[in-house]
Amino acid sequence: MQTTKSRIAKNFFKHKLGVIGLIALSIMYLLVIFSDFIAPYSYVTSHRNFVYAPPSKIRFFDEEGNWRGPFVYGMKKVRNPVTYRLEFSEDTSRPVPVKFFVRGEEYRFWGIFKTDLHLFGVEESSDVAMVLLFGGDRFGRDLFSRVLIGGKVSMTVGLVGTLISVFIGAIVGALSGFYGGTVDVVIQRFIELLRSFPRIPLWLALATILPPQWPSTWVYFGIVIVLSLIGWMGVARVVRGMVLSLREKEFILAARVSGVSNMKIITRHLIPNTISYLIVVSTLSIPGMILGESAISFLGLGIKEPMTSWGLLLKQAQSLSELEAHPWLMVPGIFIIVAVLSFNFVGDALRDAVDPYRAVEKV
Numbered sequence: 001m002q003t004t005k006s007r008i009a010k011n012f013f014k015h016k017l018g019v020i021g022l023i024a025l026s027i028m029y030l031l032v033i034f035s036d037f038i039a040p041y042s043y044v045t046s047h048r049n050f051v052y053a054p055p056s057k058i059r060f061f062d063e064e065g066n067w068r069g070p071f072v073y074g075m076k077k078v079r080n081p082v083t084y085r086l087e088f089s090e091d092t093s094r095p096v097p098v099k100f101f102v103r104g105e106e107y108r109f110w111g112i113f114k115t116d117l118h119l120f121g122v123e124e125s126s127d128v129a130m131v132l133l134f135g136g137d138r139f140g141r142d143l144f145s146r147v148l149i150g151g152k153v154s155m156t157v158g159l160v161g162t163l164i165s166v167f168i169g170a171i172v173g174a175l176s177g178f179y180g181g182t183v184d185v186v187i188q189r190f191i192e193l194l195r196s197f198p199r200i201p202l203w204l205a206l207a208t209i210l211p212p213q214w215p216s217t218w219v220y221f222g223i224v225i226v227l228s229l230i231g232w233m234g235v236a237r238v239v240r241g242m243v244l245s246l247r248e249k250e251f252i253l254a255a256r257v258s259g260v261s262n263m264k265i266i267t268r269h270l271i272p273n274t275i276s277y278l279i280v281v282s283t284l285s286i287p288g289m290i291l292g293e294s295a296i297s298f299l300g301l302g303i304k305e306p307m308t309s310w311g312l313l314l315k316q317a318q319s320l321s322e323l324e325a326h327p328w329l330m331v332p333g334i335f336i337i338v339a340v341l342s343f344n345f346v347g348d349a350l351r352d353a354v355d356p357y358r359a360v361e362k363v
Helices: 004-013 016-033 143-179 181-195 199-207 216-231 233-246 250-257 262-298 310-317 320-325 327-353 356-362
Strands: 059-061 067-079 086-097 099-109 113-121
Touching: 004 016, 004 327, 016 143, 016 327, 143 181, 143 216, 143 233, 143 262, 143 310, 143 327, 181 233, 199 216, 199 262, 216 233, 216 262, 233 262, 250 262, 262 310, 262 327, 310 320, 310 327, 320 327
Parallel strands: none
Antiparallel strands: 059 067, 067 086, 099 113
């Protein structure tokens, strides 16, 4: 007989968009986990000769058509005769090879040990050539490295924030549905009061509470808490409805007659029977958390320098003139879109594979 887990897995992998989303998320999280090693440069180091440098063109053949392996040409600044603006031009007389496992700027891998080994890069001075896959920003910092490091914040805020909000929502919803009466009325009216406020203004109001002098790590956890305090209400509402139907089931009545405490009934019987729903809603809630962090940081009330996130990186691309001159500054927005769509695809696939109400009906 087919087990529940194998049935869920089989149904999930039938969902093509869900599988695509899972692959995309796996790649993105691998990039984030090994971001310090993959990034060719430090995300805080400025390179004054590469301010607003366009993305590097990785070449394999020289001007004569001969194979040279991966390399980039040195860059030089020339003045446009029409606009009189300084622009970057390739110096074809100076090919610089791109090598794997090169020594570069020192970093602390996973915060455990120091190393200067990077996945790829150039061995020559940064004054001559750089591998800027996504171009440079206004301070000459490598946008590719900053996107990878920023993913640490944007991708983990969604996970941690959703975990906290789902935990709060499950506990509050279970208490509301199990006890009913005055407890239920007070909790539901409080939820309605919070839901009556527009979400983004409420996020911004809570974000302004964070002291501006806080270090980056504290700000990160502050943003996680801010997002969690808003995201639990929908979970609590649905869990309450599920608990209302579960509390009259025979196994709950048997536990009460046996003298099991109310808290054990809630934590060992009621909440475990809502796990299927909680898994699905967690996956579908993460995109909202990512967008919330991006919005707060984009407006200047979230993550601040020297820490970075995708929302903070997008702040550089908020003017049309900036986008017209340096379109590569929109790359962090592409990562946000891919991450949000991938989580939505995976959430939809899980929702189709795991009917959260089927388990309730079979109890």
